[in-house]
Amino acid sequence: MPKVKVPRKSTxxxxxAMCDVAFLLLTFFILTATARQPxxxxxxxxxxxxxxxLPELDIATLTVGQGKVFFGVKGQQVRELLLDKxxxxxxxQFTPEERKxxxxxxxxxVPMANLKQLIALSGDERNRLGLQMGIPTxxxxxxxxxxxxxxxxxTKELHNVDMRISIKGDSKEQYPTIKKVIDILQKQKxxxxxxxxxxxxxxx
Amino acid sequence: MAELNTSGGGDKKGGKxxxxxxxxxxxxxxMVDLAFLLITFFMLTTTxxxxxxxxxxxxxxxEKNKDAKLEVADNRTMTILLGSTNRLEWYMGSVxxxxxxxxxxxxxxxxxxxxxxxxxxxxxxxxxxxKKGLIVLIKPSEKSNYKNLVDxxxxxxxxxxxxYAIVDITAPEIALLKRDNIY
Numbered sequence: 001m002p003k004v005k006v007p008r009k010s011t012x013x014x015x016x017a018m019c020d021v022a023f024l025l026l027t028f029f030i031l032t033a034t035a036r037q038p039x040x041x042x043x044x045x046x047x048x049x050x051x052x053x054l055p056e057l058d059i060a061t062l063t064v065g066q067g068k069v070f071f072g073v074k075g076q077q078v079r080e081l082l083l084d085k086x087x088x089x090x091x092x093q094f095t096p097e098e099r100k101x102x103x104x105x106x107x108x109x110v111p112m113a114n115l116k117q118l119i120a121l122s123g124d125e126r127n128r129l130g131l132q133m134g135i136p137t138x139x140x141x142x143x144x145x146x147x148x149x150x151x152x153x154x155t156k157e158l159h160n161v162d163m164r165i166s167i168k169g170d171s172k173e174q175y176p177t178i179k180k181v182i183d184i185l186q187k188q189k190x191x192x193x194x195x196x197x198x199x200x201x202x203x204x
Numbered sequence: 205m206a207e208l209n210t211s212g213g214g215d216k217k218g219g220k221x222x223x224x225x226x227x228x229x230x231x232x233x234x235m236v237d238l239a240f241l242l243i244t245f246f247m248l249t250t251t252x253x254x255x256x257x258x259x260x261x262x263x264x265x266x267e268k269n270k271d272a273k274l275e276v277a278d279n280r281t282m283t284i285l286l287g288s289t290n291r292l293e294w295y296m297g298s299v300x301x302x303x304x305x306x307x308x309x310x311x312x313x314x315x316x317x318x319x320x321x322x323x324x325x326x327x328x329x330x331x332x333x334x335k336k337g338l339i340v341l342i343k344p345s346e347k348s349n350y351k352n353l354v355d356x357x358x359x360x361x362x363x364x365x366x367x368y369a370i371v372d373i374t375a376p377e378i379a380l381l382k383r384d385n386i387y
Contacts, residue, residue, distance in 0.1 A: 015232035022239035029246035045255065046351040048358040054257040064350070166257060171351035175286070175344045178353065182262065182370075191264055194257035197354055 039063070040107060040127045041070045046171040047200035054196060058155050058163050060148065061196070063107060065170035067177055068134030069144055072107030073151045073163075079103045081154040082147075086112065089146060094119075109134045112143055137180055145184050152188075168196040258357060263369050279303060280327050281339045284316065284356060285377055287386030288347035292356070294319060299376045308384050311355045320363045340368040343377060347387055 043065040056074065063070040073079060080103045087094050090112045094102070098119050109132040110118045118126060125131070135144045148165070155163035165185060169178055185193060278297045285293045290311060297303035309315045324338040331337075340360060344353055353370075360368045381387035 015236055019232045019236050019239065022236055022243060025243050026239050026246070029243060029250060033246050033250045046354040048256065048258055048354055048361075050256050050258045050358070050361060052257050052259065054255050168255075169350040169354075171349065171354070173350040174346070175348045175350065175353065176346050178350050179344075186262055189264075191262045192259065194259050195354060195357070196255045197258050197358075199256055200358075 040132050041065050041068060041109060042129075043168060043170040044172070045168060045196055045198045048197040049200050050197065051199070054166065054194065055164065058159055058161050059166055060151050060163055061107065061166050061168055062144075062148075062181055063109075063168045064173055064177055064181055066173075068109055068132075069137055069177075069181060070107050070109035070132070071135055071144065071147045071151075072105075073155075075155075075158075076103040077158055078151070078154050079105070081158060082151050085150040085154060086147065089150065092116070108132060111136050111141075137184065142184065144181075145187070148184070148190075149188060164194065165190055166194040166196050258354065258361075260357065260370075263371075277339075279330055280336065281341060282320070282323050283341045283343060283377075285373065285381055286342070286344040286348035286352045286356065287381045287384075288345075289386065290352060291386040292316060292352070293381060293384060293386065296323060299374065299380070306380055306384070308386060311352065311359070316356070317359055317363055320359065320365065324363065324365065337366055340365050342368060342370045343373040344370070345373050345378060345381055345387060347381075 041063050043063055058074065058078075060071065060073040063072065073082060080099050083094060083099055083102045086092075092112065092115070094116070098116070101119050102115075105119075105126070108115075108118060108126075111133075118132065135147065136142070137144045152163045155161065167178070167181060185191075278301075281298070282294060282296050283299070285306075287293060287308075291308060292311065292315075293306050293308050294316065295302040295304055295306040307319070309319060320338070320340070327336075327338045328334070342353075342356055342360075357368075378387060
């Protein structure tokens with residue numbers, strides 16, 4: 001008996017359309033993605049059920065963790081003006097080069113005296129764990145208070161809106177540290193601010 | 205896939221030189237693989253990185269007259285003390301004459317939320333006015349951590365408590381926490 005020949009079909013599929021779709025989506029996601037900035041002080045934010053997104057502009061972030069406070073404000077122009085104001089206040093001279101480098105720093109945590117050294121470091125070195133010791137918050141030399149105040153002036157001057165303040169705390173952080181930061185804000189009559197949280201998956 | 209047409213153009217009898225006809229098909233499998241890998245990566249990173257903001261309004265602090273105190277009705281006030289090891293303690297009324305005995309409780313659905321919802325209903329029954337609901341005073345002790353604070357504020361949002369405030373803890377209340385071994 002002759003064998004019944006099954007016609008062999010080619011397994012190759014035309015992938016042109018699939019490739020088109022894949023790259024279209026890829027382009028979309030690349031364009032909408034915002035690159036995540038490396039943080040000098042990594043914190044684990046507590047979860048909550050609120051679904052309000054953080055605004056992108058005119059907001060300062062106080063990162064609190066391991067008893068240290070870091071300060072960061074959004075917007076390069078705001079940061080440049082802020083550095084000018086702080087330089088005048090503490091009478092430290094910054095070169096245009098240093099201003100440029102400072103305007104690219106998302107967040108930092110050193111006393112005013114060490115700021116020049118920090119600016120001179122490269123991005124990788126700057127974010128090394130434990131290098132930055134936090135901004136002084138004690139009552140004798142309350143530099144955090146000054147940073148917040150000047151940042152508010154700078155934002156108002158440039159954009160004519162009130163700067164918002166958000167606190168990004170580590171979930172393991174003891175309450176007294178948070179309280180100290182809140183007290184500094186309240187002294188400046190800032191009674192409204194945001195706490196940054198991550199999204200809780202299910203309503204527990 | 206990726207065939208090259210090798211036939212044709214083999215014999216050169218005539219004067220015309222025929223250029224080889226090449227197949228235009230390219231193997232796209234690897235390219236598609238790579239594209240989908242990148243899509244997955246970007247999809248995951250974009251949706252996860254966005255932080256949420258919980259708005260918080262603190263009561264105005266008057267530096268000039270520190271002793272000025274806001275009087276609130278005892279039967280509408282619930283005080284929540286945040287202690288150590290993720291535990292809390294709550295009571296109604298004032299610390300000297302609590303209307304309910306101070307109770308140690310846990311965070312979350314089966315802990316404080318039940319108490320809040322129950323008390324909110326009771327207060328609603330007493331006042332009979334939808335505008336006069338429960339008032340919650342949150343008093344974090346020094347042994348509590350930031351997560352506890354966010355959790356309890358979140359609880360306020362979930363159980364829809366309209367009036368709440370973060371207040372400094374007082375000595376009798378710390379004693380209460382100490383008595384119940386959560387300080």
